[in-house]
Amino acid sequence: MSYDVTEALAQHAARVRFADLSASAIARAKTFLLDTIGVGVAGSSGTGVAQVLELARSWGPGDEATAWVGGHRMSAGSAAIANAYLIHCLEFDCVHEGAVVHPMATLLSALMAWSEREAARGRPVDGKRFLAAMAVGVDVAGNLGMATDAPLRFFRPATAGGFGATAAIGNLAGFDAGTIRSAFGHMYAQTCGTMQAHVEGSPALGLQIGYNARGAIGATDLAAAGLTGPLDIFHGRYGYYVLIEDGQFHPERVAERLGKRWEIEQLSHKPFPSGRLTHGLVHALRDMMREHGFAADDVAEVVCYAPPLVRRLVGRPLVPDPASNYAKLCLPFVGGVWLAHGACDVPHFRGEALRDPRVHAYAARIRHEPDGNTNENALDPQRFVITLNSGAVHEMLLPHAYGHPKAALTEAENEEKFLRCWGHAEPALPRDRAHRVIEMIAGIEAVPDIAALPAVLAGRD
Structure with a gap:
């Protein structure tokens, strides 16, 4: 194959920095950071949240990262599961329509938990680096979805979303392209997401987002430790497009778009909490x-x-x-x-x-x-x-x-949705804390440690 999509995505993830982002990409990154946190807060009123939070704590006890509502501390992997479920359980999170992917649910839950863990280890992630990693993650998940014409057989927000989260963490970690490619392999070894949960309306749908978010953290840890994952994972004999996307793969679409436009600018809001x-x-x-x-x-x-x-x-x-x-x-x-x-x-x-x-x-x-x-x-x-x-x-x-980019919510409508979501939190959260979150995200470039954001959400700051 003349165009190696795996290598291209890994190179892109290793290369991008905040200075590369366009002004509009930065603005949309802030928009969908606020939106995703808002739907995660509202998700605290969703089906089975108490059970998911309690199980997540038992699966990975620790003091690495935060469940956004309730403030429970747990391992980074468990926090990724818990917050991914909060984001997706109400069907309220943004979507890349061309890719049929909800990239931010998997991406943000993994990226935030990993960043909190880094802060606990004395390596804080600043707001500029975080925004650049978000853009990388949406690029990877979006391009993976757009490169196929296959009807959904697996739940693409979970499957493609996991690779987006892996790329974003690899970007923050400063991995070179080879290490990111290896991390993609470890992510592929954990990739899951059945559409049967969608057909039946099962809570497992949102949990699948979480499993892949946790998988992204594990995949980057494995690659950082020097363990090599399979490398030809998108177009190999048993690769992603063969097994998960029914053999339908158009690498030229990635070549046409990657590095030439920011997919975070292509995201659509969900104004309503439904599909x-x-x-x-x-x-x-x-x-x-x-x-x-x-x-x-x-x-x-x-x-x-x-x-x-x-x-x-x-x-x-x-x-x-x-x-x-x-x-x-x-x-x-x-x-x-x-x-x-x-x-x-x-x-x-x-x-x-x-x-x-x-x-x-x-x-x-x-x-x-x-x-x-x-x-x-x-x-x-x-x-x-x-x-x-x-x-x-x-x-x-x-x-x-x-909600589509060509029928987009205004900035005021985005903020109104966030505040409406905040009002659905269970238990209720103070309104002044919502405005602190809005202000923090508006000036996120100046935040020296992104871990301050979940601290505000949890009421610890």
């Missing part, structure tokens, strides 16, 4: 109701004409008593939530809200149909046709859902 593939429907309902002045009770039918990825991942049937994670990934249910409440927020996917008869009645009016798109990884465009009880028909072609 990103449901956001087009919410966007269309919101805008069409505003434009045409009809109410939820006026709606007779909603038809969503969507690409195969949308139908495959969120086109699941409506069930009368869904689990929280199932409901978030059910297109009709999420649309029913918006029609019933004119909003789509964390409380709408828990407890009795999951059995709300109004939500289910509206959801029953929503269906999806194929749109003829053959791209197995496309999220858009989507087309919506709404028929009213009066017989009136309204249509919308949506090129990008709200």
